[in-house]
Amino acid sequence: MxxxxxxxxxxxxxxxxxxxxxxxxxxxxxxxxxxxxxxxxxxxxxxxxxxxxxxxxxxxxxxxxxxxxxxxxxxxxxxxxxxxxxxxxxxxxxxxxxxxxxxxxxxxxxxxxxxxxxxxxxxxxxxxxxxxxxxxxxxxxxxxxxxxxxxxxxxxxxxxxxxxxxLLTSQGASPGDCLYLTKPLGTQPAMGATRVTDEEFVETVTDAADRPLDRIASEAVAWMTTPNRDAALACREYATAGTDITGFGLAGQSRVVADRSNVGIELTHLPVIAGTPALSSLFGYGLTTGESAETSGGLFVAVPPEATADLEAAFDDADVFYRGVGRVTAGRGVTLDDPTVEPISR
The missing domain is CATH 3.30.1330.10 (PurM-like, N-terminal domain)
Incomplete structure:
Protein backbone atom coordinates (compact mmCIF):
# COMPACT_ATOMS: atom_id res chain seq x y z
CA MET A 1 0.00 0.00 0.00
CA LEU A 167 7.53 -25.00 20.31
CA LEU A 168 8.23 -22.99 23.46
CA THR A 169 6.13 -22.28 26.53
CA SER A 170 6.73 -20.32 29.73
CA GLN A 171 7.11 -23.57 31.71
CA GLY A 172 10.60 -24.83 30.82
CA ALA A 173 12.97 -22.44 32.61
CA SER A 174 15.51 -24.07 34.98
CA PRO A 175 17.81 -22.64 37.67
CA GLY A 176 21.01 -21.42 36.07
CA ASP A 177 19.38 -20.41 32.77
CA CYS A 178 20.33 -16.98 31.43
CA LEU A 179 17.57 -14.52 30.49
CA TYR A 180 17.54 -12.46 27.29
CA LEU A 181 15.32 -9.63 26.00
CA THR A 182 15.14 -8.72 22.31
CA LYS A 183 13.82 -5.14 22.44
CA PRO A 184 14.45 -2.25 24.83
CA LEU A 185 11.71 -1.19 27.21
CA GLY A 186 9.97 2.18 27.45
CA THR A 187 7.17 2.33 24.89
CA GLN A 188 4.59 3.48 27.47
CA PRO A 189 6.41 6.64 28.63
CA ALA A 190 7.70 7.36 25.12
CA MET A 191 4.19 7.45 23.68
CA GLY A 192 2.60 8.97 26.77
CA ALA A 193 4.69 12.08 26.17
CA THR A 194 3.22 12.46 22.67
CA ARG A 195 -0.32 12.67 24.05
CA VAL A 196 0.35 15.71 26.24
CA THR A 197 -1.48 18.72 24.83
CA ASP A 198 -1.65 21.14 27.77
CA GLU A 199 0.88 23.85 26.90
CA GLU A 200 2.23 24.24 30.42
CA PHE A 201 2.65 20.50 30.88
CA VAL A 202 4.22 20.16 27.43
CA GLU A 203 7.02 22.41 28.67
CA THR A 204 7.39 20.29 31.82
CA VAL A 205 7.57 17.08 29.78
CA THR A 206 10.05 18.58 27.33
CA ASP A 207 12.28 19.77 30.16
CA ALA A 208 12.13 16.34 31.85
CA ALA A 209 13.46 14.49 28.81
CA ASP A 210 17.15 14.60 27.94
CA ARG A 211 16.40 14.02 24.24
CA PRO A 212 13.92 15.52 21.75
CA LEU A 213 10.48 14.03 22.38
CA ASP A 214 9.85 13.38 18.69
CA ARG A 215 13.08 11.36 18.49
CA ILE A 216 12.07 9.27 21.52
CA ALA A 217 8.63 8.66 20.03
CA SER A 218 9.93 7.75 16.56
CA GLU A 219 12.33 5.22 18.06
CA ALA A 220 9.52 3.71 20.13
CA VAL A 221 7.38 3.33 16.99
CA ALA A 222 10.33 1.76 15.17
CA TRP A 223 10.70 -0.84 17.94
CA MET A 224 6.96 -1.52 18.12
CA THR A 225 6.83 -2.11 14.35
CA THR A 226 9.82 -4.49 14.42
CA PRO A 227 8.42 -8.04 14.16
CA ASN A 228 9.68 -10.70 16.57
CA ARG A 229 9.82 -13.30 13.80
CA ASP A 230 13.59 -13.15 13.24
CA ALA A 231 14.19 -13.26 17.00
CA ALA A 232 11.95 -16.33 17.32
CA LEU A 233 13.73 -18.15 14.50
CA ALA A 234 17.11 -17.35 16.01
CA CYS A 235 16.36 -18.44 19.56
CA ARG A 236 13.88 -21.32 19.42
CA GLU A 237 16.63 -23.93 18.97
CA TYR A 238 18.33 -22.84 22.20
CA ALA A 239 15.63 -21.47 24.51
CA THR A 240 14.05 -23.53 27.28
CA ALA A 241 11.18 -21.10 27.92
CA GLY A 242 9.83 -17.94 26.37
CA THR A 243 7.20 -15.25 26.33
CA ASP A 244 6.91 -11.71 24.96
CA ILE A 245 6.82 -8.48 26.92
CA THR A 246 3.47 -6.71 26.67
CA GLY A 247 0.90 -5.17 29.01
CA PHE A 248 2.14 -6.87 32.19
CA GLY A 249 5.59 -5.32 31.72
CA LEU A 250 8.91 -7.05 32.21
CA ALA A 251 8.30 -7.81 35.88
CA GLY A 252 4.80 -9.12 35.21
CA GLN A 253 5.83 -11.38 32.34
CA SER A 254 8.78 -12.57 34.44
CA ARG A 255 6.30 -13.56 37.14
CA VAL A 256 4.43 -15.66 34.59
CA VAL A 257 7.61 -17.56 33.72
CA ALA A 258 8.62 -17.87 37.38
CA ASP A 259 5.22 -19.19 38.45
CA ARG A 260 4.75 -21.61 35.56
CA SER A 261 8.31 -22.93 35.71
CA ASN A 262 8.38 -23.04 39.53
CA VAL A 263 11.60 -21.04 39.65
CA GLY A 264 12.86 -17.66 40.74
CA ILE A 265 13.86 -14.89 38.37
CA GLU A 266 16.48 -12.28 39.12
CA LEU A 267 16.44 -9.23 36.84
CA THR A 268 19.73 -7.35 36.80
CA HIS A 269 19.79 -5.30 33.59
CA LEU A 270 17.17 -3.09 31.95
CA PRO A 271 17.76 -1.87 28.38
CA VAL A 272 15.48 1.14 27.86
CA ILE A 273 14.78 3.54 25.03
CA ALA A 274 17.04 6.50 25.77
CA GLY A 275 15.11 9.33 27.41
CA THR A 276 12.24 7.21 28.73
CA PRO A 277 13.31 6.74 32.39
CA ALA A 278 12.85 10.46 33.13
CA LEU A 279 9.48 10.46 31.36
CA SER A 280 8.43 7.37 33.30
CA SER A 281 9.32 9.08 36.58
CA LEU A 282 7.25 12.10 35.56
CA PHE A 283 4.21 10.02 34.61
CA GLY A 284 4.59 7.36 37.31
CA TYR A 285 4.80 4.38 34.93
CA GLY A 286 7.39 2.34 36.85
CA LEU A 287 9.79 1.68 33.99
CA THR A 288 12.92 1.14 36.10
CA THR A 289 11.06 -1.29 38.36
CA GLY A 290 9.90 -3.36 35.38
CA GLU A 291 6.24 -2.46 35.88
CA SER A 292 5.69 -0.16 32.88
CA ALA A 293 3.33 -1.64 30.30
CA GLU A 294 4.97 -2.47 26.97
CA THR A 295 3.26 -2.58 23.60
CA SER A 296 4.68 -4.92 20.93
CA GLY A 297 7.70 -5.58 23.13
CA GLY A 298 10.52 -8.03 22.64
CA LEU A 299 10.85 -11.75 23.30
CA PHE A 300 11.95 -12.78 26.79
CA VAL A 301 13.70 -16.15 26.74
CA ALA A 302 15.56 -18.45 29.12
CA VAL A 303 18.65 -20.19 27.75
CA PRO A 304 21.05 -22.70 29.38
CA PRO A 305 24.50 -21.19 30.06
CA GLU A 306 26.19 -23.60 27.66
CA ALA A 307 23.99 -22.36 24.80
CA THR A 308 24.42 -18.59 25.29
CA ALA A 309 27.34 -18.24 22.88
CA ASP A 310 25.40 -20.02 20.12
CA LEU A 311 22.28 -17.99 20.89
CA GLU A 312 24.12 -14.68 20.73
CA ALA A 313 25.77 -15.71 17.47
CA ALA A 314 22.33 -16.56 16.05
CA PHE A 315 20.95 -13.20 17.14
CA ASP A 316 23.94 -11.42 15.61
CA ASP A 317 23.58 -13.33 12.34
CA ALA A 318 19.89 -12.37 12.20
CA ASP A 319 20.66 -8.73 13.09
CA VAL A 320 18.41 -9.00 16.15
CA PHE A 321 18.86 -6.66 19.12
CA TYR A 322 19.39 -8.50 22.42
CA ARG A 323 20.58 -7.99 25.95
CA GLY A 324 21.13 -10.36 28.84
CA VAL A 325 18.77 -9.14 31.55
CA GLY A 326 19.09 -11.64 34.38
CA ARG A 327 19.11 -15.26 35.42
CA VAL A 328 16.84 -18.05 36.63
CA THR A 329 17.31 -19.12 40.26
CA ALA A 330 16.18 -21.94 42.51
CA GLY A 331 13.95 -19.59 44.49
CA ARG A 332 10.45 -18.35 43.75
CA GLY A 333 9.06 -15.08 42.42
CA VAL A 334 10.84 -12.15 40.80
CA THR A 335 13.54 -9.95 42.27
CA LEU A 336 14.74 -6.69 40.77
CA ASP A 337 17.25 -4.99 43.06
CA ASP A 338 18.97 -1.85 41.72
CA PRO A 339 19.31 -3.14 38.14
CA THR A 340 21.69 -1.57 35.65
CA VAL A 341 19.67 0.73 33.37
CA GLU A 342 21.13 0.96 29.86
CA PRO A 343 19.87 3.70 27.51
CA ILE A 344 19.42 2.44 23.94
CA SER A 345 19.18 4.73 20.90
CA ARG A 346 18.83 3.74 17.27
Missing amino acids: DRDAATDTDEERARLTEFTELHGCSCKVGQSDLDSLLSDAGLTGDSDALLFGIGEDAAGRRLTDDLALVSTVDFFTPIVDDPYDFGRIAACNAASDAFATGAVENLDCLVVLGLPRELTDSAAPILGGMADALDAMDGVIAGGHTIMSPWPFAGGAISATAHPDA
Whole structure:
Protein backbone atom coordinates (compact mmCIF):
# COMPACT_ATOMS: atom_id res chain seq x y z
CA MET A 1 0.00 0.00 0.00
CA ASP A 2 1.24 3.55 -0.79
CA ARG A 3 2.31 5.03 2.54
CA ASP A 4 1.68 8.59 1.31
CA ALA A 5 -1.78 7.66 0.06
CA ALA A 6 -2.57 6.11 3.41
CA THR A 7 -1.78 9.31 5.27
CA ASP A 8 -2.55 12.14 2.87
CA THR A 9 -5.51 13.24 5.00
CA ASP A 10 -3.89 12.71 8.42
CA GLU A 11 -4.19 16.39 9.33
CA GLU A 12 -7.94 16.24 8.74
CA ARG A 13 -8.49 13.22 11.00
CA ALA A 14 -9.26 13.27 14.69
CA ARG A 15 -6.49 11.89 16.89
CA LEU A 16 -7.04 8.17 17.48
CA THR A 17 -5.72 8.33 21.05
CA GLU A 18 -8.32 10.94 22.02
CA PHE A 19 -11.05 8.30 21.78
CA THR A 20 -9.80 6.06 24.59
CA GLU A 21 -8.69 6.44 28.19
CA LEU A 22 -6.15 3.58 28.07
CA HIS A 23 -3.64 3.16 25.27
CA GLY A 24 -1.92 0.19 23.66
CA CYS A 25 -1.33 -2.81 25.89
CA SER A 26 -2.08 -0.72 28.99
CA CYS A 27 -5.76 -1.34 28.17
CA LYS A 28 -5.39 -5.01 29.12
CA VAL A 29 -6.99 -6.43 32.25
CA GLY A 30 -4.46 -6.46 35.08
CA GLN A 31 -2.51 -9.60 35.87
CA SER A 32 -4.13 -10.34 39.24
CA ASP A 33 -7.60 -9.52 37.91
CA LEU A 34 -7.07 -11.87 34.99
CA ASP A 35 -5.92 -14.66 37.30
CA SER A 36 -9.04 -14.16 39.43
CA LEU A 37 -11.28 -14.14 36.35
CA LEU A 38 -9.87 -17.42 35.05
CA SER A 39 -10.17 -18.99 38.50
CA ASP A 40 -13.79 -17.83 38.91
CA ALA A 41 -14.62 -19.24 35.47
CA GLY A 42 -12.94 -22.55 36.22
CA LEU A 43 -10.44 -22.09 33.41
CA THR A 44 -7.25 -23.02 35.22
CA GLY A 45 -6.56 -26.59 34.13
CA ASP A 46 -4.75 -28.00 31.13
CA SER A 47 -6.65 -29.55 28.24
CA ASP A 48 -5.84 -33.03 26.99
CA ALA A 49 -6.70 -31.82 23.49
CA LEU A 50 -3.92 -29.22 23.49
CA LEU A 51 -0.15 -29.14 23.79
CA PHE A 52 -0.63 -25.94 25.78
CA GLY A 53 -3.32 -23.33 26.18
CA ILE A 54 -4.70 -21.08 28.93
CA GLY A 55 -1.93 -19.30 30.76
CA GLU A 56 0.40 -19.28 27.74
CA ASP A 57 0.79 -16.66 25.02
CA ALA A 58 -1.12 -18.87 22.60
CA ALA A 59 -2.70 -22.30 22.28
CA GLY A 60 -0.88 -25.19 20.61
CA ARG A 61 -2.51 -28.24 19.06
CA ARG A 62 -0.67 -31.21 17.52
CA LEU A 63 -2.04 -31.91 14.04
CA THR A 64 0.45 -34.60 13.03
CA ASP A 65 3.72 -35.95 14.38
CA ASP A 66 5.52 -33.25 12.39
CA LEU A 67 3.09 -30.34 12.53
CA ALA A 68 1.52 -28.24 15.28
CA LEU A 69 -0.97 -25.39 14.93
CA VAL A 70 -0.61 -22.36 17.21
CA SER A 71 -3.48 -19.90 17.56
CA THR A 72 -4.03 -16.73 19.57
CA VAL A 73 -5.96 -13.46 19.55
CA ASP A 74 -4.73 -10.02 20.55
CA PHE A 75 -6.11 -6.54 20.04
CA PHE A 76 -5.81 -3.20 21.78
CA THR A 77 -6.56 0.51 21.68
CA PRO A 78 -4.40 3.04 19.79
CA ILE A 79 -1.02 3.99 21.21
CA VAL A 80 -0.30 6.28 18.25
CA ASP A 81 -2.47 8.68 16.27
CA ASP A 82 -1.29 7.69 12.80
CA PRO A 83 -3.74 5.00 11.56
CA TYR A 84 -1.19 3.29 9.32
CA ASP A 85 1.35 3.00 12.14
CA PHE A 86 -1.40 1.82 14.49
CA GLY A 87 -2.16 -0.98 12.04
CA ARG A 88 1.48 -2.00 11.79
CA ILE A 89 1.91 -2.02 15.57
CA ALA A 90 -1.31 -3.99 16.07
CA ALA A 91 -0.24 -6.65 13.57
CA CYS A 92 3.26 -6.99 15.05
CA ASN A 93 1.86 -7.24 18.56
CA ALA A 94 -0.73 -9.87 17.66
CA ALA A 95 1.72 -12.03 15.71
CA SER A 96 4.25 -11.80 18.52
CA ASP A 97 2.18 -14.12 20.73
CA ALA A 98 2.61 -16.89 18.16
CA PHE A 99 6.29 -16.07 17.61
CA ALA A 100 6.87 -16.29 21.39
CA THR A 101 5.97 -19.99 21.14
CA GLY A 102 8.34 -20.56 18.23
CA ALA A 103 5.58 -20.81 15.60
CA VAL A 104 6.54 -18.68 12.59
CA GLU A 105 5.40 -20.59 9.50
CA ASN A 106 2.06 -20.28 7.62
CA LEU A 107 1.14 -17.06 9.44
CA ASP A 108 -2.50 -15.98 8.99
CA CYS A 109 -4.42 -13.12 10.59
CA LEU A 110 -8.17 -12.67 10.96
CA VAL A 111 -8.44 -8.94 11.63
CA VAL A 112 -10.40 -7.65 14.62
CA LEU A 113 -11.24 -3.97 14.19
CA GLY A 114 -13.55 -1.60 16.04
CA LEU A 115 -13.99 2.12 15.39
CA PRO A 116 -16.34 4.91 16.47
CA ARG A 117 -18.27 6.61 13.68
CA GLU A 118 -15.97 9.62 13.81
CA LEU A 119 -12.98 7.45 12.84
CA THR A 120 -14.38 5.29 10.04
CA ASP A 121 -12.05 7.02 7.55
CA SER A 122 -9.17 5.50 9.50
CA ALA A 123 -10.23 1.93 8.72
CA ALA A 124 -8.48 1.68 5.34
CA PRO A 125 -5.05 2.95 6.49
CA ILE A 126 -5.23 0.78 9.63
CA LEU A 127 -5.89 -2.27 7.49
CA GLY A 128 -3.20 -1.17 5.05
CA GLY A 129 -0.69 -0.96 7.88
CA MET A 130 -1.67 -4.40 9.13
CA ALA A 131 -1.41 -5.90 5.64
CA ASP A 132 2.03 -4.40 5.04
CA ALA A 133 3.31 -5.56 8.43
CA LEU A 134 2.03 -9.10 7.90
CA ASP A 135 3.54 -9.21 4.43
CA ALA A 136 6.91 -8.36 5.99
CA MET A 137 6.41 -11.34 8.33
CA ASP A 138 5.54 -13.71 5.46
CA GLY A 139 1.94 -13.63 6.66
CA VAL A 140 -1.43 -12.71 5.15
CA ILE A 141 -4.76 -11.25 6.20
CA ALA A 142 -7.25 -14.09 5.77
CA GLY A 143 -10.43 -12.22 6.75
CA GLY A 144 -11.78 -10.67 9.91
CA HIS A 145 -14.55 -8.83 11.66
CA THR A 146 -15.23 -5.10 12.00
CA ILE A 147 -17.67 -3.40 14.36
CA MET A 148 -18.66 0.07 15.51
CA SER A 149 -17.18 0.77 18.95
CA PRO A 150 -16.90 3.85 21.17
CA TRP A 151 -13.24 2.96 21.85
CA PRO A 152 -11.15 2.20 18.73
CA PHE A 153 -9.20 -1.06 18.75
CA ALA A 154 -7.32 -3.24 16.28
CA GLY A 155 -5.56 -6.59 16.24
CA GLY A 156 -6.40 -10.05 15.13
CA ALA A 157 -6.75 -13.78 15.58
CA ILE A 158 -3.43 -15.29 14.58
CA SER A 159 -2.57 -18.80 13.45
CA ALA A 160 0.87 -20.18 12.64
CA THR A 161 2.56 -23.56 12.48
CA ALA A 162 5.78 -25.23 13.62
CA HIS A 163 7.19 -28.65 14.29
CA PRO A 164 5.93 -29.71 17.74
CA ASP A 165 9.51 -30.09 18.97
CA ALA A 166 10.24 -26.44 18.07
CA LEU A 167 7.53 -25.00 20.31
CA LEU A 168 8.23 -22.99 23.46
CA THR A 169 6.13 -22.28 26.53
CA SER A 170 6.73 -20.32 29.73
CA GLN A 171 7.11 -23.57 31.71
CA GLY A 172 10.60 -24.83 30.82
CA ALA A 173 12.97 -22.44 32.61
CA SER A 174 15.51 -24.07 34.98
CA PRO A 175 17.81 -22.64 37.67
CA GLY A 176 21.01 -21.42 36.07
CA ASP A 177 19.38 -20.41 32.77
CA CYS A 178 20.33 -16.98 31.43
CA LEU A 179 17.57 -14.52 30.49
CA TYR A 180 17.54 -12.46 27.29
CA LEU A 181 15.32 -9.63 26.00
CA THR A 182 15.14 -8.72 22.31
CA LYS A 183 13.82 -5.14 22.44
CA PRO A 184 14.45 -2.25 24.83
CA LEU A 185 11.71 -1.19 27.21
CA GLY A 186 9.97 2.18 27.45
CA THR A 187 7.17 2.33 24.89
CA GLN A 188 4.59 3.48 27.47
CA PRO A 189 6.41 6.64 28.63
CA ALA A 190 7.70 7.36 25.12
CA MET A 191 4.19 7.45 23.68
CA GLY A 192 2.60 8.97 26.77
CA ALA A 193 4.69 12.08 26.17
CA THR A 194 3.22 12.46 22.67
CA ARG A 195 -0.32 12.67 24.05
CA VAL A 196 0.35 15.71 26.24
CA THR A 197 -1.48 18.72 24.83
CA ASP A 198 -1.65 21.14 27.77
CA GLU A 199 0.88 23.85 26.90
CA GLU A 200 2.23 24.24 30.42
CA PHE A 201 2.65 20.50 30.88
CA VAL A 202 4.22 20.16 27.43
CA GLU A 203 7.02 22.41 28.67
CA THR A 204 7.39 20.29 31.82
CA VAL A 205 7.57 17.08 29.78
CA THR A 206 10.05 18.58 27.33
CA ASP A 207 12.28 19.77 30.16
CA ALA A 208 12.13 16.34 31.85
CA ALA A 209 13.46 14.49 28.81
CA ASP A 210 17.15 14.60 27.94
CA ARG A 211 16.40 14.02 24.24
CA PRO A 212 13.92 15.52 21.75
CA LEU A 213 10.48 14.03 22.38
CA ASP A 214 9.85 13.38 18.69
CA ARG A 215 13.08 11.36 18.49
CA ILE A 216 12.07 9.27 21.52
CA ALA A 217 8.63 8.66 20.03
CA SER A 218 9.93 7.75 16.56
CA GLU A 219 12.33 5.22 18.06
CA ALA A 220 9.52 3.71 20.13
CA VAL A 221 7.38 3.33 16.99
CA ALA A 222 10.33 1.76 15.17
CA TRP A 223 10.70 -0.84 17.94
CA MET A 224 6.96 -1.52 18.12
CA THR A 225 6.83 -2.11 14.35
CA THR A 226 9.82 -4.49 14.42
CA PRO A 227 8.42 -8.04 14.16
CA ASN A 228 9.68 -10.70 16.57
CA ARG A 229 9.82 -13.30 13.80
CA ASP A 230 13.59 -13.15 13.24
CA ALA A 231 14.19 -13.26 17.00
CA ALA A 232 11.95 -16.33 17.32
CA LEU A 233 13.73 -18.15 14.50
CA ALA A 234 17.11 -17.35 16.01
CA CYS A 235 16.36 -18.44 19.56
CA ARG A 236 13.88 -21.32 19.42
CA GLU A 237 16.63 -23.93 18.97
CA TYR A 238 18.33 -22.84 22.20
CA ALA A 239 15.63 -21.47 24.51
CA THR A 240 14.05 -23.53 27.28
CA ALA A 241 11.18 -21.10 27.92
CA GLY A 242 9.83 -17.94 26.37
CA THR A 243 7.20 -15.25 26.33
CA ASP A 244 6.91 -11.71 24.96
CA ILE A 245 6.82 -8.48 26.92
CA THR A 246 3.47 -6.71 26.67
CA GLY A 247 0.90 -5.17 29.01
CA PHE A 248 2.14 -6.87 32.19
CA GLY A 249 5.59 -5.32 31.72
CA LEU A 250 8.91 -7.05 32.21
CA ALA A 251 8.30 -7.81 35.88
CA GLY A 252 4.80 -9.12 35.21
CA GLN A 253 5.83 -11.38 32.34
CA SER A 254 8.78 -12.57 34.44
CA ARG A 255 6.30 -13.56 37.14
CA VAL A 256 4.43 -15.66 34.59
CA VAL A 257 7.61 -17.56 33.72
CA ALA A 258 8.62 -17.87 37.38
CA ASP A 259 5.22 -19.19 38.45
CA ARG A 260 4.75 -21.61 35.56
CA SER A 261 8.31 -22.93 35.71
CA ASN A 262 8.38 -23.04 39.53
CA VAL A 263 11.60 -21.04 39.65
CA GLY A 264 12.86 -17.66 40.74
CA ILE A 265 13.86 -14.89 38.37
CA GLU A 266 16.48 -12.28 39.12
CA LEU A 267 16.44 -9.23 36.84
CA THR A 268 19.73 -7.35 36.80
CA HIS A 269 19.79 -5.30 33.59
CA LEU A 270 17.17 -3.09 31.95
CA PRO A 271 17.76 -1.87 28.38
CA VAL A 272 15.48 1.14 27.86
CA ILE A 273 14.78 3.54 25.03
CA ALA A 274 17.04 6.50 25.77
CA GLY A 275 15.11 9.33 27.41
CA THR A 276 12.24 7.21 28.73
CA PRO A 277 13.31 6.74 32.39
CA ALA A 278 12.85 10.46 33.13
CA LEU A 279 9.48 10.46 31.36
CA SER A 280 8.43 7.37 33.30
CA SER A 281 9.32 9.08 36.58
CA LEU A 282 7.25 12.10 35.56
CA PHE A 283 4.21 10.02 34.61
CA GLY A 284 4.59 7.36 37.31
CA TYR A 285 4.80 4.38 34.93
CA GLY A 286 7.39 2.34 36.85
CA LEU A 287 9.79 1.68 33.99
CA THR A 288 12.92 1.14 36.10
CA THR A 289 11.06 -1.29 38.36
CA GLY A 290 9.90 -3.36 35.38
CA GLU A 291 6.24 -2.46 35.88
CA SER A 292 5.69 -0.16 32.88
CA ALA A 293 3.33 -1.64 30.30
CA GLU A 294 4.97 -2.47 26.97
CA THR A 295 3.26 -2.58 23.60
CA SER A 296 4.68 -4.92 20.93
CA GLY A 297 7.70 -5.58 23.13
CA GLY A 298 10.52 -8.03 22.64
CA LEU A 299 10.85 -11.75 23.30
CA PHE A 300 11.95 -12.78 26.79
CA VAL A 301 13.70 -16.15 26.74
CA ALA A 302 15.56 -18.45 29.12
CA VAL A 303 18.65 -20.19 27.75
CA PRO A 304 21.05 -22.70 29.38
CA PRO A 305 24.50 -21.19 30.06
CA GLU A 306 26.19 -23.60 27.66
CA ALA A 307 23.99 -22.36 24.80
CA THR A 308 24.42 -18.59 25.29
CA ALA A 309 27.34 -18.24 22.88
CA ASP A 310 25.40 -20.02 20.12
CA LEU A 311 22.28 -17.99 20.89
CA GLU A 312 24.12 -14.68 20.73
CA ALA A 313 25.77 -15.71 17.47
CA ALA A 314 22.33 -16.56 16.05
CA PHE A 315 20.95 -13.20 17.14
CA ASP A 316 23.94 -11.42 15.61
CA ASP A 317 23.58 -13.33 12.34
CA ALA A 318 19.89 -12.37 12.20
CA ASP A 319 20.66 -8.73 13.09
CA VAL A 320 18.41 -9.00 16.15
CA PHE A 321 18.86 -6.66 19.12
CA TYR A 322 19.39 -8.50 22.42
CA ARG A 323 20.58 -7.99 25.95
CA GLY A 324 21.13 -10.36 28.84
CA VAL A 325 18.77 -9.14 31.55
CA GLY A 326 19.09 -11.64 34.38
CA ARG A 327 19.11 -15.26 35.42
CA VAL A 328 16.84 -18.05 36.63
CA THR A 329 17.31 -19.12 40.26
CA ALA A 330 16.18 -21.94 42.51
CA GLY A 331 13.95 -19.59 44.49
CA ARG A 332 10.45 -18.35 43.75
CA GLY A 333 9.06 -15.08 42.42
CA VAL A 334 10.84 -12.15 40.80
CA THR A 335 13.54 -9.95 42.27
CA LEU A 336 14.74 -6.69 40.77
CA ASP A 337 17.25 -4.99 43.06
CA ASP A 338 18.97 -1.85 41.72
CA PRO A 339 19.31 -3.14 38.14
CA THR A 340 21.69 -1.57 35.65
CA VAL A 341 19.67 0.73 33.37
CA GLU A 342 21.13 0.96 29.86
CA PRO A 343 19.87 3.70 27.51
CA ILE A 344 19.42 2.44 23.94
CA SER A 345 19.18 4.73 20.90
CA ARG A 346 18.83 3.74 17.27
